[in-house]
Amino acid sequence: MSHATHSTHSHPSAVRMGLGIPNSKLCMWLFLGTEIMFFTAFIGSYIVLRMGSPGWPTDPHVTHINVRLGGLNTFVLIFSSYLVVVAHEAMSKRQFDRARRAILGTLLAGCVFLGIKAIEYYGKYSHDLLPGHVAETPDAAMRKAVRELREARRAWLDALEPGDEVEKVRLERARSAGSSADASSEHALFVKFDRAVEELAAQVKAERITLADVQRRVRELKEGEGIGEWLGGVHEPHPVLYGNLFTSCYFLMTGFHALHVVVGMLLWAIVLSAKSLEGWHEYVENSGLYWHFVDLVWIFLFPLIYIV
Numbered sequence: 001m002s003h004a005t006h007s008t009h010s011h012p013s014a015v016r017m018g019l020g021i022p023n024s025k026l027c028m029w030l031f032l033g034t035e036i037m038f039f040t041a042f043i044g045s046y047i048v049l050r051m052g053s054p055g056w057p058t059d060p061h062v063t064h065i066n067v068r069l070g071g072l073n074t075f076v077l078i079f080s081s082y083l084v085v086v087a088h089e090a091m092s093k094r095q096f097d098r099a100r101r102a103i104l105g106t107l108l109a110g111c112v113f114l115g116i117k118a119i120e121y122y123g124k125y126s127h128d129l130l131p132g133h134v135a136e137t138p139d140a141a142m143r144k145a146v147r148e149l150r151e152a153r154r155a156w157l158d159a160l161e162p163g164d165e166v167e168k169v170r171l172e173r174a175r176s177a178g179s180s181a182d183a184s185s186e187h188a189l190f191v192k193f194d195r196a197v198e199e200l201a202a203q204v205k206a207e208r209i210t211l212a213d214v215q216r217r218v219r220e221l222k223e224g225e226g227i228g229e230w231l232g233g234v235h236e237p238h239p240v241l242y243g244n245l246f247t248s249c250y251f252l253m254t255g256f257h258a259l260h261v262v263v264g265m266l267l268w269a270i271v272l273s274a275k276s277l278e279g280w281h282e283y284v285e286n287s288g289l290y291w292h293f294v295d296l297v298w299i300f301l302f303p304l305i306y307i308v
Contacts, residue, residue, distance in 0.1 A: 028286045032293050035260075039297050042256070046249050046304065055241045062240055063250075064123050070306040073116050077295040080109035084288040091284050096277040099284065103268050106291065110265040117258055124247070128235050131251060134243030138211040141237035142204045145218055148234040149197045153190075156230045160190055189226040196221060211237060253301055260294045267291075 050056050057063050083105045090099035124130065135141035154167065161170040175191055200217055203209040218236050222228045240246070267287040271280055 022282055024282055024286055025289070028289050032289065035293060039253075039256075039300075042253050043300060043304065046253065049245060049249065053242045053245065057240050057243060057246050062238065063246065064127050064129055065306055066120055066123065067306050069116050069120055070302050073113050074298065074302050076109050076113050076116070077298050080106045080113075081292055081295045083109065084291050088285055088288050091277065091281045099277055100272065103271055103284070107265055107268045107272065110261050110268070113261055114258060117254065121251075124250075129240075129243070129247050131244055131248040134240050134247060135237065136239055136241055136243050138239050139207075141239040142209070142211060142214045145214055145234070145237040146197070146201045146204050149200070149218075149221070149231075152231050152234050153194060153197055155233075156190055156193070160186060186226070193221065193224075193227050193230075211239070250305060253305070257294070257297055257301060260297070264291045264294050 060067065083102045087099045087102035087106065090096070090102060128134075135144045157167065157170055157174055161174045163170060171194070174187060175194065196217070200209070200214065204214065215236050215238075218234060222231045222234060222236075264287070267290065271277070271284060271287070274280060277284075
């Protein structure tokens with residue numbers, strides 16, 4: 001009895017300290033905890049700003065938010081999360097070829113998501129819905145239209161009268177040539193456009209014109225034969241209340257989310273670059289946790305930005 005007791009005290013059983021999960025998974029959960037705080041700050045700030053801004057733009061014709069594309073992206077990410085689950089299951093069963101196909105599908109789904117997001121961003125860019133570019137009052141919208149028309153005139157002048165002279169000199173030369181040219185010549189069309197721009201600018205400056213009249217004149221110029229082709233960067237003026245705040249929130253939240261999607265795609269690309277997936281089970285599991293988190297963030301962003 002004493003010998004058994006002595007043996008027990010001499011060789012105590014090993015004590016396992018810490019959590020019963022691998023260190024890599026613990027680090028991933030800690031990292032995701034910081035990411036949760038990061039996106040919570042964005043989403044919380046967006047909710048506060050929106051609730052405190054009566055008249056926040058929600059009309060899709062004004063914001064150019066495409067609910068269908070956003071919904072399609074939601075489906076793409078949900079499907080990619082399913083593929084991640086398939087990959088994890090295949091890795092646990094040592095079905096490495098199946099896991100590789102699922103990971104490749106996840107990577108392709110990420111590419112589809114970013115492609116759709118690029119289409120949405122291009123729509124915002126083509127309508128000049130960018131932070132700091134949105135006119136929020138009728139006066140600002142009219143002044144912006146004049147600036148865009150003058151920029152279009154400058155581009156036309158550069159093509160019509162190339163040279164190193166200052167713009168004023170080349171402008172006078174183009175006006176002189178247009179006054180004596182045939183009415184259908186490019187110089188004559190330029191002079192016609194130049195006069196319309198200066199007349200509109202004077203009326204806007206003197207506040208002797210309404211927003212509706214400016215919109216009508218911009219439409220007429222854009223539809224004018226020989227003139228409209230130079231006005232691709234001119235937008236019909238439409239004031240958007242809180243437009244700059246909206247676009248800032250939109251690009252900030254969706255942009256950071258897209259950046260996280262890119263990081264996730266890089267993680268999957270690293271797996272696919274391996275000749276064999278033997279020994280990659282833990283890496284795939286941790287990358288899957290990250291990917292599920294990115295998908296979950298979008299589940300919150302989609303209704304907040306696209307639907308509500």
